[in-house]
Amino acid sequence: MSSDGRRPPYFLGIDLGGTNIKCGVVDDSGTALTSIRIATEADRGPEFGIERLAEAAHMAVDAGNLGWDDVAAVGLGSPGTMDLSRGMLLEPSNLPGWDHFPLRDRLAERLGKRTFLQNDANAAALGEHWVGAGRQSTSLILFTLGTGIGCGIIHEGRIVDGRHSHGGECGHMIIQADDGRLCSCGRTGHLEAYASATSLVKRAAEALAEDDAPSLLRELAPEDLTSQAIDRAWREGDALASTLMRETARYLAVGAVSVMHTIDPDLILFGGGMIGSGRPFLDEIRSQIHSMTFAMLARAIRVEFAALGGDAGFIGAAGYARGALVGPH
């Protein structure tokens, strides 16, 4: 440990999103020394994107009063389909125009640092495992609830990124084989089509159209019918909002139970905007999980909220680079 409590070596973690780039310097114990955020401006394409990532990287290092030489390696979490072995993006829907871009090698070249690419949701799961809500666990799943449902799996301390860079895409598990809802990916019955924030709003609009029963949600302008508004109405005792939130919890429990019957982790984590709903929502998910799985497993599984919020991605990306250089934390 250095005299100021920082533990070298330092790793630079970057969380590339369709809207923002989050970036920070993380020390060897997983403490984020700095954290900065700039707009991605993804529509300006990948060449601009590389410059933008480099800008964010240097800002994060400068903010920590560190020199560039202090950075041992760079970890980069990215959304979208990718080929991790080649460090390539494939067809990332949140980064239009970045198709088949050799993101890892181009960034490594630009930064002059060893750079490790990982799926953003997998990186977030690793972050939670390293220094977040999953510190005590050996194996965990993190569901990140937002527009879609991101997912990352840590099995025996390591990311399950799969044989085709497609591990932990649990938002696309099929939870309704017959008459399934349409998913954003174009297929049907996927978890994301039932339990994401977007799907919750869609189910709310459908329910409102179905009958004339009174509901706080009915008083909202269509553009104000958001997952936050539904959550608020639930807290205010609205019956329809309660049904919708409980259904959401049940669908999430279905996804969780299927993963419990596959990987059998010791911890299920939920993160992302929707966990703003707080403890009653978590308790509802827990109760639904308990009703759907074997008694022994229901007693043993821990179900919690994630702890790192929006920092999980860049911290986990840094942890991934660290793991590649020096081994598991």
Added chain:
Amino acid sequence: MSSDGRRPPYFLGIDLGGTNIKCGVVDDSGTALTSIRIATEADRGPEFGIERLAEAAHMAVDAGNLGWDDVAAVGLGSPGTMDLSRGMLLEPSNLPGWDHFPLRDRLAERLGKRTFLQNDANAAALGEHWVGAGRQSTSLILFTLGTGIGCGIIHEGRIVDGRHSHGGECGHMIIQADDGRLCSCGRTGHLEAYASATSLVKRAAEALAEDDAPSLLRELAPEDLTSQAIDRAWREGDALASTLMRETARYLAVGAVSVMHTIDPDLILFGGGMIGSGRPFLDEIRSQIHSMTFAMLARAIRVEFAALGGDAGFIGAAGYARGALVGPH
């Protein structure tokens, strides 16, 4: 290699079932030197069971003209819920009266050999990975289709037995969240409730009761309405049988796709009695998988039948003992 082509050390593999015990000596290259089968007589309880397992073990060694000292270790695959860390059965539904029995340690003591306990379906998956249809793969899932649906996962060469001895229980993944069929485990919507041989017969009986449309299946006495009979009627061009078999393939594909979106293996294997349906059934599963997953993944995934038949369990159990002693194959 010894002069007769056998490669020591030798491992004894045992596949304990509710009806039969299968047992064989397996050499270091995964070749089964002997294979014997005796009735379990499970209803006579676990003390009798230990004697029965010992009898099978000695028969298998004698049949190979080997001495007991030639056996380096014993691997035992068992059905039912268990606590692998303690080597205990918990509440195995196929072994009534064996609840909370310390199977591993009692057998080790009786045989005087180091003994390693594993779930039978996990052992079968390891067997296929070692010397069966999964030899070339790094990660695979084996679905064994019978009365229920057994499942084992090999991830990066190792069994995923999970944090609560509950890994690879994919027969209990939830594939129908709303209005799901009742599973043998008492919960609803599980894969097994849709795609096991038992469930196929149940769906057939329901379809026959629904209308009077002509079908070869209608001519069968109720006790002759089996998965084999449905398969036979399908081959003979019966429309209802075709619908039922295609539905079964689709449900299996749903399970396969959810695992592909979780572990992302390179190989999905199907084994057990129902694969007697042969190539058209496999092709139907493949085609359904292709329609349900991402194009890149559909191109990359291999979907095959298992190769070891009923020997997978004891060979894999031997392989598990071998792995515990000398490391991965």
